[in-house]
Amino acid sequence: xxxxxxxxxxxxxxxxxxxxxxxxxxxxxxxxxxxxxxxxxxxxxxxxxxxxxxxxxxxxxxxxxxxxxxxxxxxxxxxxxxxxxxxxxxxxxxxxxxxxxxxxxxxxxxxxxxxxxxxxxxxxxxxxxxxxxxxxxxxxxxxxxxxxxxxxxxxxxxxxxxxxxxxxxxxxxxxxxxxxxxxxxxxxxxxxxxxxxxxxxxxxxxxxxxxxxxxxxxxxxxxxxxxxxxxxxxxxxxxxxxxxxxxxxxxxxxxxxxxxxxxxxxxxxxxxxxxxxxxxxxxxxxxxxxxxxxxxxxxxxxxxxxxxxxxxxxxxxxxxxxxxxxxxx
Amino acid sequence: xxxxxxxxxxxxxxxxxxxxxxxxxxxxxxxxxxxxxxxxxxxxxxxxxxxxxxxxxxxxxxxxxxxxxxxxxxxxxxxxxxxxxxxxxxxxxxxxxxxxxxxxxxxxxxxxxxxxxxxxxxxxxxxxxxxxxxxxxxxxxxxxxxxxxxxxxxxxxxxxxxxxxxxxxxxxxxxxxxxxxxxxxxxxxxxxxxxxxxxxxxxxxxxxxxxxxxxxxxxxxxxxxxxxxxxxxxxxxxxxxxxxxxxxxxxxxxxxxxxxxxxxxxxxxxxxxxxxxxxxxxxxxxxxxxxxxxxxxxxxxxxxxxxxxxxxxxxxxxxxxxxxxxxxx
Numbered sequence: 001x002x003x004x005x006x007x008x009x010x011x012x013x014x015x016x017x018x019x020x021x022x023x024x025x026x027x028x029x030x031x032x033x034x035x036x037x038x039x040x041x042x043x044x045x046x047x048x049x050x051x052x053x054x055x056x057x058x059x060x061x062x063x064x065x066x067x068x069x070x071x072x073x074x075x076x077x078x079x080x081x082x083x084x085x086x087x088x089x090x091x092x093x094x095x096x097x098x099x100x101x102x103x104x105x106x107x108x109x110x111x112x113x114x115x116x117x118x119x120x121x122x123x124x125x126x127x128x129x130x131x132x133x134x135x136x137x138x139x140x141x142x143x144x145x146x147x148x149x150x151x152x153x154x155x156x157x158x159x160x161x162x163x164x165x166x167x168x169x170x171x172x173x174x175x176x177x178x179x180x181x182x183x184x185x186x187x188x189x190x191x192x193x194x195x196x197x198x199x200x201x202x203x204x205x206x207x208x209x210x211x212x213x214x215x216x217x218x219x220x221x222x223x224x225x226x227x228x229x230x231x232x233x234x235x236x237x238x239x240x241x242x243x244x245x246x247x248x249x250x251x252x253x254x255x256x257x258x259x260x261x262x263x264x265x266x267x268x269x270x271x272x273x274x275x276x277x278x279x280x281x282x283x284x285x286x287x288x289x290x291x292x293x294x295x296x297x298x299x300x301x302x303x304x305x306x307x308x309x310x311x312x313x314x315x316x317x318x319x320x321x322x323x324x325x326x327x328x329x
Numbered sequence: 330x331x332x333x334x335x336x337x338x339x340x341x342x343x344x345x346x347x348x349x350x351x352x353x354x355x356x357x358x359x360x361x362x363x364x365x366x367x368x369x370x371x372x373x374x375x376x377x378x379x380x381x382x383x384x385x386x387x388x389x390x391x392x393x394x395x396x397x398x399x400x401x402x403x404x405x406x407x408x409x410x411x412x413x414x415x416x417x418x419x420x421x422x423x424x425x426x427x428x429x430x431x432x433x434x435x436x437x438x439x440x441x442x443x444x445x446x447x448x449x450x451x452x453x454x455x456x457x458x459x460x461x462x463x464x465x466x467x468x469x470x471x472x473x474x475x476x477x478x479x480x481x482x483x484x485x486x487x488x489x490x491x492x493x494x495x496x497x498x499x500x501x502x503x504x505x506x507x508x509x510x511x512x513x514x515x516x517x518x519x520x521x522x523x524x525x526x527x528x529x530x531x532x533x534x535x536x537x538x539x540x541x542x543x544x545x546x547x548x549x550x551x552x553x554x555x556x557x558x559x560x561x562x563x564x565x566x567x568x569x570x571x572x573x574x575x576x577x578x579x580x581x582x583x584x585x586x587x588x589x590x591x592x593x594x595x596x597x598x599x600x601x602x603x604x605x606x607x608x609x610x611x612x613x614x615x616x617x618x619x620x621x622x623x624x625x626x627x628x629x630x631x632x633x634x635x636x637x638x639x640x641x642x643x644x645x646x647x648x649x650x651x652x653x654x655x656x657x658x
Contacts, residue, residue, distance in 0.1 A: 155555035182555050184548040194544045195552040200585040201534035202527050215523045219513040221565020223524040226484035226511050229562035234634040236550020238616045242609030250599040256529040262591035270579040280571030287567045305563040305645050316634050
């Protein structure tokens with residue numbers, strides 16, 4: 001695995017400097033990489049410097065910086081010219097989720113870089129196997145899926161497409177540990193990756209119970225916040241089984257699996273959201289109701305909470321437990 | 330609703346003083362109630378004073394006490410004699426999950442108390458409707474399901490059985506807000522309540538993906554910890570839909586529901602746990618492997634984490650948002 005000193009010599013590129021791309025650029029700067037940011041859209045190139053500066057200040061407030069903001073900025077080059085990617089060993093694409101546009105971007109990246117440069121996409125909508133079909137030497141194509149804000153979340157999903165070489169995916173996986181991440185490694189390119197699949201199972205059951213009048217939106221939310229929420233960030237669902245004594249779960253699962261909803265139908269309430277052009281806290285119309293002030297407060301509070309939960313999660317990371325207890329390789 | 334001053338005049342009883350019963354007694358003491366604790370088992374009566382003292386010290390360390398430990402203890406009576414329950418308006422049963430034993434306990438509670446005393450069970454295994462059939466005046470029987478440690482979790486499930494009167498359940502629901510809880514209110518007595526049902530949906534999908542070789546135990550845990558874990562304690566799953574703009578979810582759910590696993594079969598790995606007499610961190614054998622030191626560390630770290638997440642959750646409670654933004658009644 002690369003050591004921290006080596007990381008500083010691995011140039012990485014980010015193509016697409018919207019909110020997510022900027023935030024990924026900041027995460028990579030924090031890890032010590034020289035970062036080359038390419039903005040295919042003129043507006044993004046105009047806004048990116050201010051946005052990145054604001055994000056670095058956010059990092060500073062949260063105590064994430066080891067150096068001054070100026071020193072991090074010295075490591076950043078922004079341009080609309082792909083040739084700045086020349087020496088990048090990894091280029092992360094974060095442009096709009098339209099296949100044809102991504103294809104054009106990949107061609108420009110390939111033209112500007114060496115043939116062994118690893119190319120990755122932040123897509124959550126298009127299968128990695130499909131994207132990699134569009135490029136030359138597809139074995140070097142890897143899915144790297146970040147969570148927003150990228151510099152402050154420990155989540156990262158690394159996904160192999162059908163043609164991805166193990167060595168490239170493993171190289172990214174190892175590197176991601178230097179990005180302060182706890183990456184998951186998907187050997188197969190499944191739709192929705194792991195987290196989303198698990199969450200959709202929750203949504204199906206919850207919407208079913210609500211439709212049956214057995215619970216309410218409010219209570220489903222409360223139950224999840226105050227029960228799962230009280231252990232989720234410390235341990236996963238299977239670690240929790242171990243913590244609770246594991247053995248009884250066979251009987252419990254056997255009894256409960258047949259009770260779970262198996263329907264494919266999306267309940268009416270979701271169709272209603274479309275008819276009402278609901279955008280949740282974005283336009284004060286959603287599953288819950290909001291005044292403008294309430295919507296603003298939810299957004300503001302969540303930004304504060306993000307800082308707090310990040311600090312808390314850092315006190316109990318998997319790697320801390322791994323390093324301290326030597327449990328896993 | 331009762332005000333805080335009235336709470337101090339509502340005597341409550343707890344029958345069964347094991348770990349959970351003691352912890353519930355402490356939660357009720359903290360809320361200001363005079364608490365009468367009955368220990369049907371001699372060992373529990375012997376151990377309860379020390380256990381309750383240790384739990385109160387835990388509360389003190391976490392900054393939960395408004396008065397000295399001595400003042401709280403003055404409000405507590407422990408006995409093996411049910412007659413101390415005489416003036417209790419609410420008696421919470423927390424004995425072993427055996428129907429016949431619970432029936433005997435209820436009869437003793439009824440003999441000792443007034444006929445309008447609300448009787449409740451902490452059961453998570455036996456339907457409330459079935460338990461209430463065993464008592465006189467079943468309309469006063471309410472399910473009150475706590476999470477351990479009861480004095481430090483905000484979770485509480487209040488469940489009506491088929492014969493429970495609305496007025497009694499609503500009285501408990503209102504009272505629970507004085508216990509520093511964010512209670513959910515189940516109008517119907519569904520198996521597994523809400524939280525467990527949602528978690529079993531997650532277990533089914535996760536075990537299916539693992540069995541298919543599409544992910545691993547480790548990665549399912551990581552994905553849930555670092556994705557859901559990073560917002561779960563702040564907002565529930567439906568509030569998060571609103572936060573993300575809600576509208577697109579109809580299409581997403583429509584695409585993903587058909588991909589979810591619908592099997593009733595419990596995967597082999599759970600059967601294996603039974604064969605191996607695995608008890609997780611309790612005997613160092615489980616889904617993951619543990620040395621004794623590792624198992625000890627997981628338990629110790631979780632106790633520390635519990636304090637931290639409790640403090641964090643208190644900064645962002647539903648009631649805070651409700652009170653400040655006036656969103657809900």
